[in-house]
Amino acid sequence: MNKKILSVMSLILSFGIFTGCTIGGGGGEDDESTPIIESVEKDVMLDLTPTVPDGYLQLSVGDSNGYKTEGYGCQVDTHIFKTAYNNFYGEEEMNEWLARVDDMELQSIRTQIFPEWYERGNDNGSPNVFKKTSENVDFNSIEMQQLYRLLDICEERNIKVDLSFYGCNRNFVSQDGLIKGSWLANSYQNNWITAPKLEDENGNPYPGYEEFAEAVYAALDHLLNVKKYTCLYVFSIFPEPNGSFPDKNGYCDDNEYFKLCKIVKEKLVAKNLWGKVTMAGPGDCANDLERYKNYVNNLKDVCETNTSSVYKFNDESTNAEMYEYAYNNVQACKAVGCTWGVCESGSNRFIDPANQSDIDTYNRAIFLARTVINYTNAGCTNIKYWVLNDVNYGGYIMRLGLWKEIGEEFNAVARPQFYTWSLITKYTEFGSDIYPVQSSDPDVCMVAYRLPNGAWSYLIANSGKSTKRISITSLHSSAQKVMNVYSVSGTTLPNNNRTVTASTTAQMQGGILNITLRSNSFTVISNK
Amino acid sequence: MKKILSLVTVFALLFGLTLSVFRPVNTVRADEYTVECSDEENLAINKHNWFFPTLNSAQFTVDETSGMKFDNFIKDQQCVTYFRGGNFSEFKLSLLVNANLNIPEKGAQWKYSEAYITFLIDRAPEDALAEDGKPWYANKVYGSFCFGLTSGGLPISRFMYYNAFASNCQTSGQFYQPSGYTDVNVVDGKDHWIEIEIKNYNNDGVTGKKWIAYIDGVKVAEFDRDDDYYYDSDTAREYEVKYSELSGGIGIYTNSDWPGGYAPSRMNNFLEVKKAKLISYDDNPEGEVVGQCAAPVFKITANEYQVAPSYDAGDPVEIQLSDLFVYEGTDEVTYEVTCNGEPIGEIINGFWAWIPTTEGSYDIDFTATVSEDNLAKNYLTIRVNGSVEPESSTNTESNAESVAEGCGGSIATTFFPIALLAGVVLIIKRRNNE
Numbered sequence: 028m029n030k031k032i033l034s035v036m037s038l039i040l041s042f043g044i045f046t047g048c049t050i051g052g053g054g055g056e057d058d059e060s061t062p063i064i065e066s067v068e069k070d071v072m073l074d075l076t077p078t079v080p081d082g083y084l085q086l087s088v089g090d091s092n093g094y095k096t097e098g099y100g101c102q103v104d105t106h107i108f109k110t111a112y113n114n115f116y117g118e119e120e121m122n123e124w125l126a127r128v129d130d131m132e133l134q135s136i137r138t139q140i141f142p143e144w145y146e147r148g149n150d151n152g153s154p155n156v157f158k159k160t161s162e163n164v165d166f167n168s169i170e171m172q173q174l175y176r177l178l179d180i181c182e183e184r185n186i187k188v189d190l191s192f193y194g195c196n197r198n199f200v201s202q203d204g205l206i207k208g209s210w211l212a213n214s215y216q217n218n219w220i221t222a223p224k225l226e227d228e229n230g231n232p233y234p235g236y237e238e239f240a241e242a243v244y245a246a247l248d249h250l251l252n253v254k255k256y257t258c259l260y261v262f263s264i265f266p267e268p269n270g271s272f273p274d275k276n277g278y279c280d281d282n283e284y285f286k287l288c289k290i291v292k293e294k295l296v297a298k299n300l301w302g303k304v305t306m307a308g309p310g311d312c313a314n315d316l317e318r319y320k321n322y323v324n325n326l327k328d329v330c331e332t333n334t335s336s337v338y339k340f341n342d343e344s345t346n347a348e349m350y351e352y353a354y355n356n357v358q359a360c361k362a363v364g365c366t367w368g369v370c371e372s373g374s375n376r377f378i379d380p381a382n383q384s385d386i387d388t389y390n391r392a393i394f395l396a397r398t399v400i401n402y403t404n405a406g407c408t409n410i411k412y413w414v415l416n417d418v419n420y421g422g423y424i425m426r427l428g429l430w431k432e433i434g435e436e437f438n439a440v441a442r443p444q445f446y447t448w449s450l451i452t453k454y455t456e457f458g459s460d461i462y463p464v465q466s467s468d469p470d471v472c473m474v475a476y477r478l479p480n481g482a483w484s485y486l487i488a489n490s491g492k493s494t495k496r497i498s499i500t501s502l503h504s505s506a507q508k509v510m511n512v513y514s515v516s517g518t519t520l521p522n523n524n525r526t527v528t529a530s531t532t533a534q535m536q537g538g539i540l541n542i543t544l545r546s547n548s549f550t551v552i553s554n555k
Numbered sequence: 556m557k558k559i560l561s562l563v564t565v566f567a568l569l570f571g572l573t574l575s576v577f578r579p580v581n582t583v584r585a586d587e588y589t590v591e592c593s594d595e596e597n598l599a600i601n602k603h604n605w606f607f608p609t610l611n612s613a614q615f616t617v618d619e620t621s622g623m624k625f626d627n628f629i630k631d632q633q634c635v636t637y638f639r640g641g642n643f644s645e646f647k648l649s650l651l652v653n654a655n656l657n658i659p660e661k662g663a664q665w666k667y668s669e670a671y672i673t674f675l676i677d678r679a680p681e682d683a684l685a686e687d688g689k690p691w692y693a694n695k696v697y698g699s700f701c702f703g704l705t706s707g708g709l710p711i712s713r714f715m716y717y718n719a720f721a722s723n724c725q726t727s728g729q730f731y732q733p734s735g736y737t738d739v740n741v742v743d744g745k746d747h748w749i750e751i752e753i754k755n756y757n758n759d760g761v762t763g764k765k766w767i768a769y770i771d772g773v774k775v776a777e778f779d780r781d782d783d784y785y786y787d788s789d790t791a792r793e794y795e796v797k798y799s800e801l802s803g804g805i806g807i808y809t810n811s812d813w814p815g816g817y818a819p820s821r822m823n824n825f826l827e828v829k830k831a832k833l834i835s836y837d838d839n840p841e842g843e844v845v846g847q848c849a850a851p852v853f854k855i856t857a858n859e860y861q862v863a864p865s866y867d868a869g870d871p872v873e874i875q876l877s878d879l880f881v882y883e884g885t886d887e888v889t890y891e892v893t894c895n896g897e898p899i900g901e902i903i904n905g906f907w908a909w910i911p912t913t914e915g916s917y918d919i920d921f922t923a924t925v926s927e928d929n930l931a932k933n934y935l936t937i938r939v940n941g942s943v944e945p946e947s948s949t950n951t952e953s954n955a956e957s958v959a960e961g962c963g964g965s966i967a968t969t970f971f972p973i974a975l976l977a978g979v980v981l982i983i984k985r986r987n988n989e
Contacts, residue, residue, distance in 0.1 A: 109815075110815055112631070112815055114815075200664070204662070204664060207664070216725065216789060217723065217725055217789055276791075277789070379684070379686070382609065388877075389875065389904070389905070389906075390875070419612065419632075419815075421631045423632075424612065491863065492861070492862060492863040492874070493863030493864075493865075493866055493870070493872075494866070494867065494870040494871065516871075516873060517873050517875055517903075517904055517905070517906035517908075518871070518873050518903040518904055518906045518908040520904050543870065545871055545873060546863070546871075546872070546873050546874075547873065547875070
């Protein structure tokens with residue numbers, strides 16, 4: 028938008044505000060990304076009595092629930108760089124990949140790492156002294172170089188990273204062809220990752236937990252103190268421990284998992300690394316409340332934030348169901364002084380591990396937006412979607428991405444869910460205050476955020492079959508602004524592989540903003 | 556996700572790595588043997604006989620002239636299919652194959668390229684997927700016959716057995732070769748008939764199943780599986796297995812450790828199955844040829860759909876057409892939406908979109924057509940409250956701007972495409988019975 032037009036628009040806008048009218052200034056080629064608020068504005072509660080028109084659903088933005096967001100993002104693994112998996116990203120494809128990441132303003136990722144990537148054999152016989160010069164230690168392995176490449180991308184973009192130590196990779200084959208198998212995995216054969224071994228080849232006791240803890244320390248020390256990455260904000264170990272922590276007999280013993288977590292903490296405390304990066308866990312996928320309480324209670328002195336893998340719902344799930352599930356988890360975590368987040372998520376419509384039947388549907392796109400709204404209303408502070416894009420995970424194509432595979436057949440086409448998820452990542456921000464919003468209409472849900480710069484963003488979903496007229500009421504002085512409206516509905520879904528741009532503007536004025544939501548739609552209103 | 560992934564993430568190496576010691580090898584000439592297999596009997600030239608894989612980039616194709624082809628299977632990416640025609644207890648499967656299998660000279664750890672016929676797969680036909688043809692996918696496979704080039708590029712022609720009774724086909728698969736048999740090389744540029752025959756036996760009261768494999772009519776492997784108790788070391792328990800009572804599906808997969816990065820043409824590593832004939836002995840001791848599978852027919856049907864109680868004039872009505880109909884096929888579906896026989900609204904992104912402007916009750920007819928004899932209708936009555944003047948709109952695309960007008964309010968809404976609106980104005984007719 029050129030300066031001349033901007034000047035005219037500014038004039039009209041000023042006049043409009045002065046006279047109490049809403050003048051839309053949305054659209055155009057770049058105005059949707061123009062921050063309207065550039066410095067943090069003091070927020071006070073106004074003495075107003077908004078009048079909600081007849082037939083409008085009031086959605087009131089009251090007080091914050093006291094939680095701040097800790098990122099909305101996706102799983103991104105270094106597989107994208109593994110040509111051995113037939114993932115060929117040429118320069119042009121990588122640029123497009125980065126352009127999408129930039130466009131959606133991805134806030135956070137989780138990425139996997141294994142001790143075998145850098146400690147390819149045991150460094151020495153002692154878990155107390157890490158021998159970095161050991162011939163078994165290689166922080167320049169191909170696997171680590173690929174990790175650095177991903178972390179460099181995150182560092183440049185201030186994308187927060189959950190470095191997830193998935194476990195002992197029994198099936199590890201190094202990309203240089205020199206290493207096969209894991210020195211640290213136990214003898215259980217029916218899972219690709221196992222808990223650390225607790226006995227050696229001769230059946231003698233083996234300090235596997237201590238060795239694993241040492242490996243975690245070694246990686247964090249290298250990444251934080253040598254490579255100087257600041258994008259690492261969380262690390263986790265053995266996510267989904269109810270399935271990823273099999274002992275030699277295949278049994279996942281939660282008490283053993285707790286023991287390992289505590290040993291890892293002790294190691295990091297002893298090495299002065301504790302507190303440099305937050306430990307998250309357990310990322311369980313059992314989705315059983317009682318078992319979850321057992322996790323958080325036993326990890327209360329270890330994990331500083333709690334997480335879950337959630338594949339529990341689908342587009343037919345109600346807002347109330349999703350809220351209740353999240354609320355119970357949040358309360359369980361709150362009881363031990365932790366926040367709750369979702370370290371990976373999707374729907375429960377699995378065909379197989381890499382495919383879900385609703386993956387290409389518009390309903391899924393709306394469903395994912397509803398999960399964010401309902402979980403956040405319940406106090407959830409961070410959510411990552413599994414997975415950013417379709418990619419070969421070695422033996423199978425992971426087809427749960429926000430966009431499809433590169434290449435001629437699928438051409439990296441964005442799925443409907445890209446357009447809703449990217450609105451969430453783009454118009455919220457890490458560290459935003461969460462303002463839950465209650466709705467008396469079961470089809471409509473909304474959550475509000477006050478961003479660190481004082482701007483406001485509202486996420487609103489209407490899963491009903493008819494349009495809904497809503498009145499967003501807010502007495503917050505800083506919310507009385509002209510805002511951009513970004514809307515996704517079935518008939519307006521773009522196909523340009525870029526985030527949705529503003530369709531119009533709306534103004535919170537006199538404590539009220541009225542707007543119409545299309546049926547089965549997702550709307551973001553923001554002055555970010 | 557990791558837990559779920561672990562169900563399928565296993566190393567094909569476990570199945571590809573077998574014997575690296577030198578073994579004597581037989582070569583059988585293909586032109587000395589043939590199996591009568593008419594086009595009507597040839598299961599290899601009908602795509603409806605086979606499930607197609609979905610999980611990776613290996614390529615499985617079925618050509619109605621040349622038959623089945625397994626291509627671009629590389630390390631960790633097997634090419635697999637599964638016969639749709641049912642489960643079998645006693646049968647003989649004859650395949651005419653061109654095993655154009657190649658091993659990489661560089662970059663591969665073990666250098667193998669193999670094909671497997673899997674059988675006695677304990678999966679209900681209606682639940683089966685192509686991937687069920689791989690033992691470790693669902694752990695339902697009791698046996699396989701392996702041919703091609705195993706570790707080190709050595710020929711192989713052996714049976715392999717799995718502990719599917721313990722839901723464990725990952726590490727318990729074992730090659731079996733009794734004395735007196737040697738591995739046969741079928742990777743010689745010639746077509747070969749590869750046959751497996753699975754039949755029950757009763758030897759003085761000892762019952763079970765005998766597996767026999769032939770290459771070009773010569774017996775190359777056999778294996779007896781008695782009805783007995785079998786121990787599975789992973790689950791650490793014993794299972795009673797009555798092989799003679801087992802019945803299951805049939806799959807084929809190919810497996811190599813070519814590293815990624817090579818074009819299929821460069822690898823020149825593929826398996827062609829030009830003919831496939833299956834004889835079942837389940838209902839007739841003399842055997843009956845198993846016929847072709849019919850093309851699956853997916854009828855489109857109307858789906859019960861509850862509209863909103865009413866809509867306000869001027870508000871967009873958007874209904875996802877896939878919500879109105881149920882169709883599991885892959886053929887294109889076309890839709891027609893009418894009111895009193897006249898087209899109404901517009902179809903955008905699979906949604907029917909309409910902006911009513913006049914109060915009333917509208918009976919909308921939706922017709923979804925797959926083909927002339929496969930269509931369905933759905934009928935919705937949409938009640939519209941109030942009336943509005945048709946508005947002009949500046950919004951023609953989802954991301955275009957629109958400008959709310961007027962004073963005294965703070966409403967800014969989005970608008971439907973002007974073309975849609977214009978169309979609506981032209982075609983809407985209120986029904987007489989509203």
